[in-house]
Amino acid sequence: MTKYLHLLEEQRLSPKTIDGYEHVFSYFLRHLSLRNVSRILDIGEDDVLTFISSSQNSKQRVLATMRAFCRYLYEQKLINKNIDYVIGRNRYIVKEKLPSTYTCEEVLQIESSVNQSTPVGKRDYAMLLLATRLGLRSSDIAGLQFSNLDWDRNIIRLIQYKTKREIELPLLKDVGEAIINYVKYGRPSSSSKQIFLSSLAPYNPVNGAVVSLSVRKIICHSRIDTRDRKKGPHAMRHTLASQLLRNGISLPVISETLGHKTTQTTMGYLRIDIDGLMKCVLEVPDVPSDFYTQKGGLFYV
Structure with missing residues (x-):
């Protein structure tokens, strides 16, 4: 082995x-x-x-x-x-599941439930916003470095851990303020290039598992009904994709935002836009009564 x-x-x-x-x-x-x-x-x-x-x-x-x-x-x-x-010759059937998503109201409730008065709360809130507002994966949130932030141009530029593709995202005001709040008032003193650190000495950079656990705890404690839904950064990623779809954003733009290699990967997110799919349904015209009586109606007896 x-x-x-x-x-x-x-x-x-x-x-x-x-x-x-x-x-x-x-x-x-x-x-x-x-x-x-x-x-x-x-x-x-x-x-x-x-x-x-x-x-x-x-x-x-x-x-x-x-x-x-x-x-x-x-x-x-x-x-x-x-x-x-x-x-x-053996195949195991994988049941198709819809991605877990949350409404805008639920996301706002999740974000507002974070106690930002503690260093851990400041860190977790910043990591949460990177997931809810920008759809970053837990591995990319954990690996985010100061060099990835372009404050002059308000841009986040990074190479994704999973796809190894470079993506460029807007450094939104709320996200930037949350990061600054953590760095100034919650981050332990460290020479580490990574932004997010553990809350206990020796204050090592967090990993993807820590990010996932932190986001999961926030969602669980937000009093949102999470039955039959996943509770982690990836659920927030799916949620962002669903909102972009509902707002009429094109697939190539969503693909670039999420950092997918191809739009084919993004196509999977169409399953969560039920309202959009309903608009594609064609109306079935009424069948005239004489349709069933043609040729004496013998064919339909």
């Missing part, structure tokens, strides 16, 4: 993707241990298929990881049977 991970590094896969493979491998090793399988040569179809079937979360990722790994084992002649072929 370690050799395979090194191969992925040589193929220049992203660290996040490689971490995903390693995460699946750790659970697969535990699975093999419980089944008393101690040699690679002894790994069989049933070992792999039962592991995939027992996975509760991210089943598609587990399926893809195990398919690629089993193909590697067979190509390296470490196993005698091409288990990849067996896995390839």
Whole structure:
């Protein structure tokens, strides 16, 4: 498994993707241990298929990881049977779900619920606005540096962690004021280039998980009914996209705002603009009564 991970590094896969493979491998090793399988040569179809079937979360990722790994084992002649072929015939249906979105009123209530009297509150409020007003991902909020802010031109320019594409967004007044409020009155003294830091010593830069957890806590404590809806920065990203759609903003503009590689990715957000979709519905004309009596009505008896 370690050799395979090194191969992925040589193929220049992203660290996040490689971490995903390693995460699946750790659970697969535990699975093999419980089944008393101690040699690679002894790994069989049933070992792999039962592991995939027992996975509760991210089943598609587990399926893809195990398919690629089993193909590697067979190509390296470490196993005698091409288990990849067996896995390839199994498909797990992913139920289609609408993205979680919130109304403008709910977003305002979420933002106003933040207690900005504390350093953590000032930090979390600034991170929240970057998600609600600009639709930034948690990884990009965590990695935001002072050099990304152009105060003279009121612009935020950064290279996205996920897509590696550079995007340029307006540095809105509320967002800028929230960042200044945190930097001046809430941010610990640090030489770090990243804006957002942990609240406890040694005051390291936050990561995406911290951003997601902070936003989630704010939403949960805002007294908004969040049943059947996700509660994190990505839900705020979907919400921004839905509002842009309702305001009649074109797909290419939304795509640039969200930093998507293609407008095809942005097309997925059309599912949340129900009102817009309803406008595309064609009216069904009334059927005249003589339609059913033509030719004596025999055809419709």
